[in-house]
Amino acid sequence: MTSNVKEKPNIINRFLNVVEKVGNRLPDPSILFFLMCVGLALITWIVSLFHVSVKHPGTGKTVEVKSIISKDGIAMMLNDAIKNFSEFPALGLVLAVMLGIGVAERTGYFDKLMIQVVNKAPKKIIIPIIIVIGILGNAAGDAAPIVLPPLTAMVFIKLGYHPIAGLAMAYAAAIGGFSANVLIGMSDALLYAFTKPAAKIVSDNPHINVAMNWYFIAASVIVLLPAVYWVTMRFVIPRLGRYNASDADINIDESKTKLTPQENRAVFWANISFFLVIAVIILLAIPENSFLRNAKTGSLLEDAPIINGVGILILILFLVPGLVYGLLMKEFNNSKDLGKMFADSMASMGSFIVIVFFAAQLLAFLQWSNLGVVVAVNGAELLKGQNGVLLIIGIILLSSLINLLIGSASAKWGILAPIFIPMLMLVGFHPALTQMLYRIGDSISNPITPMMPYLPLLLSYAQKYDENMKLGSLLSSLMPYTIILSIVWPLFMIVWYLLGWPLGPGGPLHVK
Template sequence: MNQVKHKVSFVNRFLNIVEKAGNRLPDPSILFFLLCAGLIVLSWLISLFGVSVKNPGTGKTVEVTSLISREGFGKILSESVKNFSEFPALGLVLAVMLGIGVAEKTGYFDKLMILIVNKTSKKVIVPIIIFVGIVGNAAGDAAPIVLPPLTALVFIKLGYHPIAGLAMAYASALGAFAANISLGMSDALVYAFTKPAAEIIDKDIHLNVAMNWYFIAASSFILLPVIYFVSMKIVIPRLGKYEVEGEAAISVQENEISTKENKALKFANISFLVVLAILLALSIPENGWLRNAETGSLIEKSPLMDGVGIVILIVFFVPGFVYGVVSGKIKNTKDLGKMLTESMATMGSFIVIVFFAAQLLAYLEWSNLGVVISVKGAELLQGQNGITVIIGLIILSSIINLLIGSASAKWAILAPIFIPMFMLLGYHPAFTQMIYRIGDSITNPITPMMPYLPLLLSYAQKYDKNMKLGTLLSSLMPYSIVLGIVWPIVIIIWFLLGLQLGPGGDIFYHK
């Protein structure tokens, strides 16, 4: 019998190569261990040539120092725990996760999304779903897991293909990952690596978690019509009509809200508004408790900015807790304790990465390699205009995103290189961080390294048993392409206008 050979498309071939390359990479924690070991050896090799540069921060000449020495070995052995325990923002990230974890574990995020979609008028349902997807990254895993199957059912009712709904919801939640109207876990995660990287050049630099807030909030409203356009003009027409055959892929009952859950949502949402009202009452008055007691500033050295981790914790914890109590998910302190514990358990990989990332940053400082790489890299980029720099870093981070799924792992590698380098070129860490976040987001819908992609494929196969990964990615690709054009243009316009990216988040850096 002759076997029929199916021609593999270019997209499939490309993504197969990416997937194989990504799968060959070691686990992120092992990758960082290898980077640490490699850096130790590299410090020894470069020190043999007496490489030195002038530190622009201190004005002193620094020379690469070998870590393979008695002094280096002593530091590695005696200060490893200190490097880890004093890693900036580690406590902030874990604190934020406590609040978000309770809201996620009780089911508050899931049911809130279902309620919004179910209660929305058909005339505005598609834009609302996109908006929920964009702001849903603050809800942890809820948006890319819950929203796609829910949107597929809505699309069937609207007469659209359900797979178009899956693609739109998935792209909204992940393609616009760096956009949001509120601060959340992603802001805390990138800040955790940006701050120590900036301190390589300037020990006294003042940074905060909210330094990208203005831009990410504006992006939420700018990207909404962009995703809507791609959906209505490209993806939905391409997939055509859908003929319902047999049972619906996902039971409607799974997306219904019981009377008890509806009551719990009502009280939880009220508690959320009460928390916001209290925060505003403590922030708006000139003598508000969340302002700097001496200057009255709400940004510089204020309890609001310095305690932003606890603020985010409370904002998410209170409605999550209220929902859990009223819905019966939290019956006693043991239930609450279990949820808090499970929330921390999900941060295990992050904690391991931070341990090795902390050592990597310390090795860069002890060996002076961090300063040397930054100065030499800045010299190579000297004379390049800001637009070239923006596009270059976006392309680099978007390509790396195709190979490494962990957002924290990617930025932990790139931040110690590009944050100091761009500071020497005159760009603020907030600006560099935002450029990276854009590149890291736009290829999220199509990266095979994203753990949600196999789940999305399983959703799609319930509507089309013959659905393959390449076919699914062909519906996601238009989002990455258009976002990859529009979002860089937005940051370039922001750059040309010289607008602040957020509180204390300037475009340019001045020592």
Template sequence: MTEQTKKKTGIFNKFLNGVEHVGNRLPDPSILFFLICVALAVITWLVSLFNVSVKHPGTGKVVEVKNILSIDGFRMILNDAIKNFSEFPALGIVLALMLGVGVAEKSGYFDKLLVQVVHKAPKKLIVPSIIIIGILGNAAGDAAPIILPPLTAMVFIKLGYHPIAGLAMAYASSLGGFAANLMLGMSDAMTYAFTEPATRIVSDHTKINVAMNWYFIAASVIILLPAVYWVTMKFVIPRLGKFDTSDAQIEVDSSTQDLTPQERRALLWANIGMVVVLIGIILCALPHHSFLRNAKTGSLIDDAPLFNGIALIILLLFLVPGLIYGFMMREFKDTKDLGRMLADSMSSMGSFIVIVFFAAQVLGFLQWSNLGVVIAVKGAELLKGQNGVVLIIGVILLSAIINMLIGSASAKWGLLAPIFIPMLMLLGFHPALTQMLYRIGDSISNPITPMMPYLPLLLQYAQKYDENMKLGSLLSSLMPYTVILSIVWPIFIIIWYLLGIPLGPGGVLHM
């Protein structure tokens, strides 16, 4: 590496160290939301002193900010705290989905599926195949950013490329493309969990659903694939150069080797199980009087059991292959083992449940005090007349910046949704668009945020091939992906917006 490159890397490393230092000083997300509750209580007291009022956009009535630090406010806290938590709209959806995803992950189905697909891909298509697997891998929970990078590193050695280029590409694909997928999954449910109550701050009549971004996230896969491939072949691989295997102690992880005959059989039947479930759902949905359709209109989208129960359907799509694979590989021998696996899957959601408890209080405070409506109306007045393209870029950029300081996706959207959703609704933008803008901003900075818990693991992988590898050098291989995603993805959604195409079923652009 040249002296000039070292200097640039050093400056970049100092910047990232500064971001990491600031981010590390932030409290745990649950404590952060508790502090926001305290801050909101104080703010409502201060604002109420000035008799601030606005006209409610839904009812047309004049509303004033109510003081939480009052007798009525204390009564509200005691009466509503548990109800706010237990009635948090999408909490059940997320937890139910985790049962299916958790079994598929804990049984080893996701891990071995990734290994099989990579090993079976034709040599000429191996790099694009890995990118696609990475992008689609967000449906597999933690499997993609953990399993795919070391597997790709070994594949890159066989192809004559530097293994760290493989690590960077796999990591950037799985996390940079986090908001893109051909099917719905946990990320859709997690964002919807905070979008739904934020929408209710302004209107109880706006219809939204888990699948309202589906068309766009599926189309994004097609757009991101060539972008990531181009960066890999034009920048990352040439920059790292050739790899001398004699300079590193390479230990082959058995989990990334080709599959045993038993694993292949288990995967085959697990995949058949998923296909059978999918075909069964399609066949059930075809009849005009299907129980999956709206009983009155026959629609499969508008207030139809198919989309109202989409979480249960996704649960089955993951649960069935996970169960088949687990039983065939003897990961659970009886119902007690299965029960423990289900419990382990749910235990991984502990931090999310804690965050939801405090986030539900934040939403409850904003709604009871009318502060959410006031912020939305006043903010909309300030932004009134702004071009839609300007707002799109602004929301994406702000989301990307906040992602550099807060790693938890649910914590970020729990913080931003009550502000962005109502404000843009009053400007005429549907929650589906605002949610998608956040998801893009959150994804594009994922590869380089120091707050991502997988980054230290990636650095450890990289040091197997270069013991002198530092965080700044690793991030310099990841930065090109963030740059290209920050250009391509916003341009894509701006074109989509200007063409007026719905983002998904029920995911219109405007109110």
């Protein structure tokens, strides 16, 4: 069967083709960070020749840019390189969180949970439920953008809609809503890993935590659901038209969309264990003298073990149902099998660890050379008096454009955090706000960026229903989601900002 959407070399497709070519020519993120370290060393050498200095906002002392290409600079690199890497803030947090999420992912719990929810959802609300699963799926690693689109395509056929509309909707929900969730997950830990050291460029004691965006990302789920649903029903489904499956030679493996009685039972008890863990945490936090509270103030939010140790809580929250599902499905028979799952989870973080090694050196170079302080202070001077709403729009727009060229969210934030965080701190904006603005910008252009590794897979899914489907036609079904998300989500952020609400526990809008 052929699509009723023709491939057109319009301006959007031409623009995305250019983006794809430029993005493909960029080096691997780890090599990119290495080149940035080399470039930064050269910049410090050049700037130091002019004796550029500023007053440090924290100490009040005058600091001058020091050259990394110098006797002291080379000694610093040799003395501190390993320490910069091993002591990189939140590296341990990210790896610990991945232990829990990795087990839940590798036992198959996440995949089967999504299939079960879709199969059991009432037909009248199946589309909103799929959207919610897609948005919440970022807590499940790669499961949502890989498992949900083909499953949704089959559901759409049964509903009488075009399956490619289902592919586009599920993918846009999972990727476009990447920074929205009701749970704190891996993405929060990954970004925090770069936010904390970036804040230390201008402050020795930044008051931040991994959950500081929680209120906003949870509220965003409620906002994004109707936005994605409206685009699907108003534009994507009508544009693709009806689909007659009898005209196409498609072999659909129904077994991949159904759960066996044993799988249903395993998912049920894994879900029970998940909610039991949440209940235990809540019960332990209720007493006024709870060990999860701040020992001096009794607060659950400010400098409390429940916030400071949220990484371990996330580990337990996902590890327990993963273990329950794996045991019931006999995914591991002994401790060696479980140990291999832990090892595989760490192996999947290999690229992140390599990026962190070079990113840690980059941040150390910025701090030691004082170039980070100089850029932040001078940048803050330029931003003084600027309208907060304009800054919000500017950072979101810049982040979304950079996202078209670099796929890795942590790599992009590793580049942008040392620039945005210190600069905006000096004009009064808390790192929680800056990080959230980046997250919005990074998410809204996700559906259309050619650098997203899931896009070729989505195209292969689409070509099962239309062998003539090209990337441009697929992107034309994804573009409406990016356009609407680019309007709705920033507007929601602006309203939130004007109301002055905190973004999460320990995540105010402004530096105190």
